[in-house]
Amino acid sequence: MDRIPILQMGDLLLVTIQVDMYDQLALTLQDDLSERISRTSARGVLIDISALDMVDSFIGRMIDTISGLSKIMDAQTVLVGMQPAVAITLVELGLTLPGVSTALNVERGMKLLQDRVREQ
Amino acid sequence: MATLQTSTLSAIRSQQNQLLNDWIDGLEASGATRNLKEQDLKQQTSEFLSLIVNGLERDSGQNIAAAGWDEIRQFLEKLSHSRALLGQDSHQTANFIFALKGPLFNLLQREYKDNPATLAEQLWEISELLDALGMHTIRTFQKSRESVIKRQQEELLELSTPVVKLWDGVLALPMIGTLDSQRTQVVMESLLQRIVDTGSEIAIIDITGVPTVDTLVAQHLLKTVTAIRLMGADCIISGVRPQIAQTIVHLGLDLQGVVTKANLADALKLALTRLGLNVTKAV
Numbered sequence: 001m002d003r004i005p006i007l008q009m010g011d012l013l014l015v016t017i018q019v020d021m022y023d024q025l026a027l028t029l030q031d032d033l034s035e036r037i038s039r040t041s042a043r044g045v046l047i048d049i050s051a052l053d054m055v056d057s058f059i060g061r062m063i064d065t066i067s068g069l070s071k072i073m074d075a076q077t078v079l080v081g082m083q084p085a086v087a088i089t090l091v092e093l094g095l096t097l098p099g100v101s102t103a104l105n106v107e108r109g110m111k112l113l114q115d116r117v118r119e120q
Numbered sequence: 121m122a123t124l125q126t127s128t129l130s131a132i133r134s135q136q137n138q139l140l141n142d143w144i145d146g147l148e149a150s151g152a153t154r155n156l157k158e159q160d161l162k163q164q165t166s167e168f169l170s171l172i173v174n175g176l177e178r179d180s181g182q183n184i185a186a187a188g189w190d191e192i193r194q195f196l197e198k199l200s201h202s203r204a205l206l207g208q209d210s211h212q213t214a215n216f217i218f219a220l221k222g223p224l225f226n227l228l229q230r231e232y233k234d235n236p237a238t239l240a241e242q243l244w245e246i247s248e249l250l251d252a253l254g255m256h257t258i259r260t261f262q263k264s265r266e267s268v269i270k271r272q273q274e275e276l277l278e279l280s281t282p283v284v285k286l287w288d289g290v291l292a293l294p295m296i297g298t299l300d301s302q303r304t305q306v307v308m309e310s311l312l313q314r315i316v317d318t319g320s321e322i323a324i325i326d327i328t329g330v331p332t333v334d335t336l337v338a339q340h341l342l343k344t345v346t347a348i349r350l351m352g353a354d355c356i357i358s359g360v361r362p363q364i365a366q367t368i369v370h371l372g373l374d375l376q377g378v379v380t381k382a383n384l385a386d387a388l389k390l391a392l393t394r395l396g397l398n399v400t401k402a403v
Binding site for chain 1: 309315320351352
């Protein structure tokens with residue numbers, strides 16, 4: 001079965017979504033990520049969705065859920081590289097992801113995440 | 121079904137000049153010749169008359185969709201198109217054809233004054249034909265007008281959404297005119313695309329040129345702001361005029377989470393502060 005790799009960088013986790021998401025893949029990612037956060041006691045998660053050019057309401061909610069569960073497990077989440085079309089779709093779907101931090105690209109996202117972690 | 125008699129046709133042909141003069145007089149009296157050069161008008165009327173005579177000679181019948189009327193249909197299409205570009209209204213364009221009725225009827229009346237039955241029949245035929253031609257003119261005129269309007273709309277849409285770069289990492293979008301769903305969509309797409317292309321962290325939407333803000337416009341603005349935030353950039357709305365601020369408060373709109381500034385200068389100042397930049401006067 002397909003899995004999305006989760007990379008560890010110090011006390012941060014890096015998730016890059018390079019393939020089209022489907023429901024099962026999203027659920028697996030959710031499980032994997034929560035398990036990894038608890039095992040490595042990571043302080044921050046960076047999710048790069050720059051290669052994702054199509055989303056539906058389920059994937060949108062999944063992004064929201066992931067950010068929510070990492071917050072509960074005391075890890076900051078930053079979502080980076082959202083494509084314009086994806087942003088418009090999510091807004092039209094009414095998924096405004098109020099609790100999710102965002103950044104334009106991985107570099108800035110990483111900086112933001114490190115700042116957040118240091119502040120804690 | 122009655123057809124035009126040869127005598128009618130020859131009468132038209134022999135008195136073509138007289139007919140032409142009467143027609144032009146009629147056109148001028150009705151005011152349909154405004155903005156038209158006299159020379160053009162003469163040329164158009166005589167061309168139309170000779171085309172109609174040609175068509176009648178070929179005995180093409182009443183159906184102007186028939187092949188015999190090809191030339192005259194093309195002529196009318198060209199004519200109505202040029203009238204549409206000149207900015208004439210449909211009334212003036214239609215009058216071009218209908219003003220010919222009077223002189224033609226007079227001619228027929230002179231021709232058949234001893235034979236009322238034929239007169240009525242021939243009048244009916246001519247009238248039917250001119251009506252059909254007039255309708256065709258109006259139809260093509262409308263089509264030309266619609267295409268002009270459509271083109272202008274598209275141009276307006278493109279013109280009205282320029283995204284400008286104010287500073288390294290600061291984009292501005294001066295909105296002018298009423299915001300509707302279609303425009304918001306175009307604006308949102310072009311702004312988001314520019315944010316990706318330039319990697320700008322701050323986008324300023326200036327609504328000085330937006331005449332009114334109602335619930336719908338506010339909703340569109342909020343959508344744009346949210347989309348920008350999802351991309352990882354910040355958005356500032358500037359140019360909130362006093363009346364607009366009052367309207368927003370009266371309508372009870374919730375603009376929470378949106379940074380608003382009174383003018384573009386304030387917004388730029390805030391953007392520079394956020395980027396950690398400082399503008400000082402050179403001594």
